[in-house]
Amino acid sequence: MSDITKVFQKLKSKGEGALVGYVTGGDPKPEFTTRIAEALVKGGVDILELGIPFSDPIADGPTIQSASVHALEAGTTPQMVLGLAGEVKNKHGVPVVILTYFNPVFRMGVERFFRLAKSFGVDGVVVPDLPVEEAEAYCEAAKSYGVDTIFLATPSTSNERLCKILGCTSGFLYVVSHFGVTGAREALEESTVQLIQRFVPDTSGRIPLAVGFGVSKPEHAKSIIEAGADGVIVGSTFVNIVRKHEGDVEKMLEELGALARELKEAIKSVGKTE
């Protein structure tokens, strides 16, 4: 059983939703990443997702685009992010997921990428521009190194297609809450709740389901878990804090920790009260 699966199981038994926290590796500089991760984990993040910055992030909104630019300007490379993931894993013991566009993986070589990821202790990988149809060699390599392959399902994914996606997915299913790119949003759409309810019968008892894209507030997180999801993925709001307090690290870490705490608090008792 993978570390990701174990965390979801443990939280489920306690009636808690899982908090997956995303930041872009190397933003604003590589030396910040482990401290940012520590603040998030201490605040309550159960699984840390680290992004490998990419020059052309087509699934991301302005917040993460800008984080990628900062990280790349600071000289961040895919190998560095894998190394940083390893440090976080060693120090805090939380599962670490890598998010990357496909080209850096392709360039490194799919097999080599997973070999390296495994050697650093990476638990899972998400590739937003790799649909299951193109993922055969990728899945084989991941499987042989025991790294989870987290695929995405979206509002335009039919249930028939979902079954195909679940056939390739391990760790958890990453549900994209709405049509669009990543980025913090003010409100949660009613359609997101319906989407979770449409997917849950296919995932229940099979694989955890976590919802991301636009999730930024404790009340969003709560509604998502109440709708039947096992976890929430929060990214752009954390990245916004990093950007806002780039010049004042202590303030940045304090706010990151505080937001993680609020989010975690909101999804702690949801399962139990039902």
Place this chain on the structure above:
Amino acid sequence: MKKLDSYPIDGKFGKYGGRFVPEVLMAAIGELEEAYAKVKQDPEFNKELKYYLSEYAGRPTPLYYAENLTKKIGGAKIYLKREDLAHGGAHKINNTLGQALLAKKMGKKRVIAETGAGQHGVATAIACAALGLKAEVYMGSEDMRRQRLNVFRMKLLGAEVHPVDSGSKTLKDSINEAFRDWVTNIESTYYLIGSVVGPHPYPMLVRDFQSVIGNELKEQFRQKEKRFPDALVACVGGGSNAIGTFYPFEDHPEVQLYGVEAAGEGIESNKHAAALGAGSEGVFHGMLTYVLQDTEGQIQTTHSISAGLDYPGVGPEHSFLKTLQRAKYFSATDTETVEAFCALSKEEGIVPALESSHAIAFARKLARKMKREETIVVTLSGRGDKDVEVVADFLGVKI
């Protein structure tokens, strides 16, 4: 091996192409593929497209024997396929009319597009105006500065132009932004991509719509010379006018195919846009293809005097033809291109687009090495009115 014109097979040209896109687009791309397969067989659709291409866009475009240029060089006979005379001033209209008609059949009301030089944006605006669709065009702010005239043209034609300030502020970034719009507005919106790039089925359907170039010239050339040309030359950015020219000849190995990329300030300067000549295999904008990238797989910014070739990737069918050595790819520098631009203007009274001037520059060299009885057809993909300011600036002339 299968006949070359039977590709793509399962969305791939050999190993190139494919569909490397966010999951949210997979359903829309599937829908597009189905809709296209249907209209391709539909006599009504083809009749309608033919009507617009001839009555509205002015096809067929002439195949002109460039006698002055030929005599000056003293080698092979040079013909020009005059796409510059198509409505809008470039070959782009062949694709935009086809796709806009397809969008209409699919019931989409809003069309988005990216543009580099502005030619595809203009052609999209034209096709949408003619067919009653709403057009919104993404354009890098750097390109908007270089091509102010085309920005105003698009607005005159009723399109909305969105400046793109991310990345290098050029064509690749406007494609990124168009993808972001598409994932957000997928149900209402048709993404009208401007070249033989992107996820399957785009490289195939844009090629099919552009093949009118090669099909026409095949027939026109047969009437004039009673045979096939010895060589075809076209410029390659994404590569749509080149594929449109090459495709009907891919299975005729006696016809040499030459694509000409932008060498910018020279390949060794690293300021160029020659993906096939100096790039490596990568996954970019939904396709596996040759791309200009660094050792970590970050896509590089490109340079060319022509905004339309300023793109770090290339259509997957070109990668396939290169690997098979069915087509050969060369490049022309900014300087050689401007020389060709001036030469064609002076010798033939035809001001070519800077993109097309790359093809002219290479054809001048090629003709010199060929015999007088041999023939070259150069696809003159667009007219150069839009480039006059850029050329004056390059030559240090104040206008």
